[in-house]
Amino acid sequence: PQTIYLADYTPFGYVIDDVALTFTLDPHHTRVKSRIAFRPNPESTERRFFLHGEGLKLIGASIDGAPVTPELSDEGLTCEVPDAPFIWEAEVEIDPAGNTALEGLYMSNGMYCTQCEAEGFRKITYYPDRPDVMAVFSVTINGPHPVLLSNGNPVATQEHHAEWHDPWPKPSYLFALVAGDLIAHADSFTTRSGRDVALNLYVRPGDEHKCAFGMQALKASMRWDEHVYGREYDLDLFNIVAVDDFNMGAMENKGLNIFNSSAVLASPETATDANFERIEAIIAHEYFHNWTGNRITCRDWFQLCLKEGLTVYRDSQFTADMRSAPVKRISDVIDLRARQFAEDQGPLAHPVRPESFQEINNFYTATVYEKGAEVIGMLKRLVGDAAYYQALDLYFDRHDGDAATIEDWLKVFEDSTGRDLTQFKRWYSQAGTPRVKVTETWQDGSLTLHFAQHIPPSSATPDPQPQVIPVALGLVGPNGDEVLETRMLELTEAEQSFRFDDLGARPVASILRDFSAPVVLEHDLSDDERAHLLAHDSDPFNRWEQGRILARQSLLAMIRENADPDRAYLDGIHAVVSDESLDPAYRALMLGLPSQSDLATALHDAGDVPDPAAIHKVSEAMRDALAARFAEIAPRIYQACQIDAPYRPDADQAGRRSLGNAMLSLITRHHGPAKAQAQFDAADNMTQQLAALANLIRAEAGDAALAAFESQWQHDRLVMDKWFGLQVLEAKPDDAADVAEQLTRHADFNWKNPNRFRAVFGSLAAHHAGFHHVSGKGYRLLADWLIRLDPVNPQTTARMCAAFQTWARYDAARRNMIRAELDRILATPKLSRDTTEMLTRIRG
Numbered sequence: 001p002q003t004i005y006l007a008d009y010t011p012f013g014y015v016i017d018d019v020a021l022t023f024t025l026d027p028h029h030t031r032v033k034s035r036i037a038f039r040p041n042p043e044s045t046e047r048r049f050f051l052h053g054e055g056l057k058l059i060g061a062s063i064d065g066a067p068v069t070p071e072l073s074d075e076g077l078t079c080e081v082p083d084a085p086f087i088w089e090a091e092v093e094i095d096p097a098g099n100t101a102l103e104g105l106y107m108s109n110g111m112y113c114t115q116c117e118a119e120g121f122r123k124i125t126y127y128p129d130r131p132d133v134m135a136v137f138s139v140t141i142n143g144p145h146p147v148l149l150s151n152g153n154p155v156a157t158q159e160h161h162a163e164w165h166d167p168w169p170k171p172s173y174l175f176a177l178v179a180g181d182l183i184a185h186a187d188s189f190t191t192r193s194g195r196d197v198a199l200n201l202y203v204r205p206g207d208e209h210k211c212a213f214g215m216q217a218l219k220a221s222m223r224w225d226e227h228v229y230g231r232e233y234d235l236d237l238f239n240i241v242a243v244d245d246f247n248m249g250a251m252e253n254k255g256l257n258i259f260n261s262s263a264v265l266a267s268p269e270t271a272t273d274a275n276f277e278r279i280e281a282i283i284a285h286e287y288f289h290n291w292t293g294n295r296i297t298c299r300d301w302f303q304l305c306l307k308e309g310l311t312v313y314r315d316s317q318f319t320a321d322m323r324s325a326p327v328k329r330i331s332d333v334i335d336l337r338a339r340q341f342a343e344d345q346g347p348l349a350h351p352v353r354p355e356s357f358q359e360i361n362n363f364y365t366a367t368v369y370e371k372g373a374e375v376i377g378m379l380k381r382l383v384g385d386a387a388y389y390q391a392l393d394l395y396f397d398r399h400d401g402d403a404a405t406i407e408d409w410l411k412v413f414e415d416s417t418g419r420d421l422t423q424f425k426r427w428y429s430q431a432g433t434p435r436v437k438v439t440e441t442w443q444d445g446s447l448t449l450h451f452a453q454h455i456p457p458s459s460a461t462p463d464p465q466p467q468v469i470p471v472a473l474g475l476v477g478p479n480g481d482e483v484l485e486t487r488m489l490e491l492t493e494a495e496q497s498f499r500f501d502d503l504g505a506r507p508v509a510s511i512l513r514d515f516s517a518p519v520v521l522e523h524d525l526s527d528d529e530r531a532h533l534l535a536h537d538s539d540p541f542n543r544w545e546q547g548r549i550l551a552r553q554s555l556l557a558m559i560r561e562n563a564d565p566d567r568a569y570l571d572g573i574h575a576v577v578s579d580e581s582l583d584p585a586y587r588a589l590m591l592g593l594p595s596q597s598d599l600a601t602a603l604h605d606a607g608d609v610p611d612p613a614a615i616h617k618v619s620e621a622m623r624d625a626l627a628a629r630f631a632e633i634a635p636r637i638y639q640a641c642q643i644d645a646p647y648r649p650d651a652d653q654a655g656r657r658s659l660g661n662a663m664l665s666l667i668t669r670h671h672g673p674a675k676a677q678a679q680f681d682a683a684d685n686m687t688q689q690l691a692a693l694a695n696l697i698r699a700e701a702g703d704a705a706l707a708a709f710e711s712q713w714q715h716d717r718l719v720m721d722k723w724f725g726l727q728v729l730e731a732k733p734d735d736a737a738d739v740a741e742q743l744t745r746h747a748d749f750n751w752k753n754p755n756r757f758r759a760v761f762g763s764l765a766a767h768h769a770g771f772h773h774v775s776g777k778g779y780r781l782l783a784d785w786l787i788r789l790d791p792v793n794p795q796t797t798a799r800m801c802a803a804f805q806t807w808a809r810y811d812a813a814r815r816n817m818i819r820a821e822l823d824r825i826l827a828t829p830k831l832s833r834d835t836t837e838m839l840t841r842i843r844g
């Protein structure tokens with residue numbers, strides 16, 4: 001496969017003034033006519049006329065009305081064209097019903113829909129399918145469906161015929177079309193300047209009752225973007241469509257967002273609190289793309305973080321404002337460490353702005369998205385809030401309508417703040433997670449903190465240079481008082497020291513508050529000092545962090561030295577969780593343990609070889625110890641968390657349920673499954689029902705509940721995804737692969753549906769001890785199914801390959817088994833470019 005390099009970027013040789021597309025829909029023989037006004041690009045000397053096109057049957061083409069015979073290849077066509085403006089017309093035939101890859105125009109449950117990012121438009125018609133070619137689109141749809149949608153505003157609608165016009169120039173990846181028998185949940189929004197916007201959430205009949213929350217989240221997002229970033233919506237209409245078959249979460253097509261139904265549909269009975277929160281965040285994310293992505297788009301796909309990092313950052317700000325800021329920050333850090341740190345420290349490491357790729361779909365990664373967002377957060381910390389928003393105003397003014405680059409983005413900050421960001425730019429160009437080691441010296445009332453930063457070299461960045469790292473610091477006195485309020489230290493050198501004088505008694509340094517930079521901090525505090533911060537730190541993140549480190553240290557000692565669970569940890573957590581002045585959601589987070597995969601990383605970092613079975617065993621023992629420590633208080637807290645009011649998915653109620661269900665786990669462990677069964681029987685919402693079911697399965701008392709759940713929810717795909725996933729997640733390590741295998745035989749295991757495939761195999765990959773079972777059956781089963789899925793849906797197959805990315809840290813037997821599976825998949829004839837690239841990178 002061909003490798004594409006950032007350094008090779010050249011602009012397209014032609015400019016498009018406008019595009020008219022006419023679709024005549026048919027499941028296997030859809031006709032697409034295009035009429036495109038091209039003119040030579042005055043900013044380019046390139047005069048080769050190449051249009052992307054894949055899997056298209058060309059019916060005919062003409063230039064200025066005269067038929068032409070272009071030269072066709074698997075990737076597109078070339079043609080002789082005039083050295084002056086001209087009209088290109090073409091007609092192609094495509095097969096939406098046969099499109100199982102879910103990229104381009106495809107069918108899902110009888111409805112037509114599109115997914116064009118990143119390079120799906122070329123499966124619809126011949127076109128310069130690159131984000132820097134922006135054009136105004138008019139779309140006509142002919143089809144026997146009650147609802148026919150495209151981007152922008154409707155200009156004419158009759159039965160079986162609709163015409164749409166999008167006045168905003170856009171790249172082809174933002175094109176969308178939907179046709180089907182859909183029902184609109186309608187509402188409206190009045191912008192700050194008084195314009196009325198019609199809002200619709202289109203769903204399949206039967207899903208109408210799952211729309212209200214998504215609509216409310218959309219309106220909250222629109223209001224928030226006006227208040228916080230001064231950004232208004234810019235069309236008369238904003239449509240969202242829910243689709244059952246979708247490779248990712250959702251897509252920000254201009255004026256016509258398309259959502260995986262799991263990312264938008266929710267009712268109290270069918271969706272958990274976590275689902276509601278995720279839906280709120282994804283709706284906000286896609287809506288925020290209207291400015292950060294659509295109005296200002298990316299020059300090329302190497303700049304993906306320009307829109308994704310910034311939009312993730314904006315959606316995390318939104319969630320923090322709508323819910324609890326500390327809880328959101330801690331949850332984001334848990335996720336960042338689990339997914340992005342793993343990527344950055346393994347064979348898939350790449351910079352936030354990669355410099356080469358084979359298949360761009362493989363670069364919609366945690367590094368581009370989540371580390372990309374962390375980089376924005378650091379920029380904001382470094383320049384301060386006011387300067388950040390001023391810079392953003394300048395960014396929107398200067399680049400509205402542009403296809404921009406990271407250089408443009410940083411220049412805006414340099415111009416508006418006067419700061420030199422040359423070194424900061426390394427966050428975009430260097431792969432790897434910086435490690436920051438801190439040592440302390442204490443003398444005569446002065447504390448000196450010595451920082452040393454080190455970025456482990458990788459094949460992506462063999463010779464890393466020091467980065468700018470904002471380190472938020474506070475000092476906590478011996479009596480728990482704050483003796484130095486949070487201040488930002490800026491690390492720029494490989495080694496740097498900071499001194500704090502006139503301190504009286506020696507304080508405990510609280511470093512990297514609020515997780516001010518995406519680094520691994522190595523700060524040798526004693527257990528007592530950590531317990532002190534756990535009890536007193538004013539920074540909620542670091543308070544939680546110390547609890548987590550104590551837990552990790554104790555778990556590692558249990559593995560290495562057969563130690564007992566650490567009493568100081570158990571007591572410290574008991575004190576925080578019992579503190580009723582704290583937010584219940586935060587107290588629930590405090591009870592979480594490092595994941596088994598995190599522990600494997602910690603062991604590997606320390607030079608040990610992780611044993612998944614041993615890690616599982618100590619994690620269980622620690623949970624038993626927590627259950628015993630909380631035996632007295634857990635039933636009381638559980639009771640206090642019960643809600644005697646109609647279900648609401650807000651932060652308040654969700655926090656109480658989260659703490660209540662954390663208690664339910666401890667109670668089930670210590671006192672047996674009776675309370676879980678009672679909760680299951682009484683549950684009137686999915687959060688309570690699913691938590692109870694998980695506890696019953698864990699207690700090996702779940703058979704009846706599983707059967708009852710299945711017969712209650714058989715008709716609901718999204719709920720059944722939970723049923724499939726939970727059985728794998730909660731299986732014993734010896735059984736996880738067998739349970740997954742049995743579920744693949746279930747009549748409802750529709751493996752071509754990405755949500756269902758992920759429910760089973762995403763859960764297997766997430767089951768550390770089950771997936772890495774010593775027999776190798778987890779590896780074999782996943783490999784079998786990846787081989788089967790690849791020809792059907794390469795994107796989803798390639799993403800799932802990441803399950804193998806940590807292979808090199810395990811023992812020789814496991815390494816050999818994984819390598820054999822990787823080789824077996826790689827030897828499959830006609831393996832997709834997506835999967836080939838992923839596995840080649842993983843295998844190294």
Ligand code: HT7
Nearest residue numbers: 117118247248250251252361364
């Ligand atoms: N910008 C969207 C990315 C996306 C996507 C990318 C590749 C293949 C399928 C896809 N579906 C959506 C989603 C987002 O980040 O908002």
Ligand code: ZN
Nearest residue numbers: 285289308311
């Ligand atoms: Zn996005």
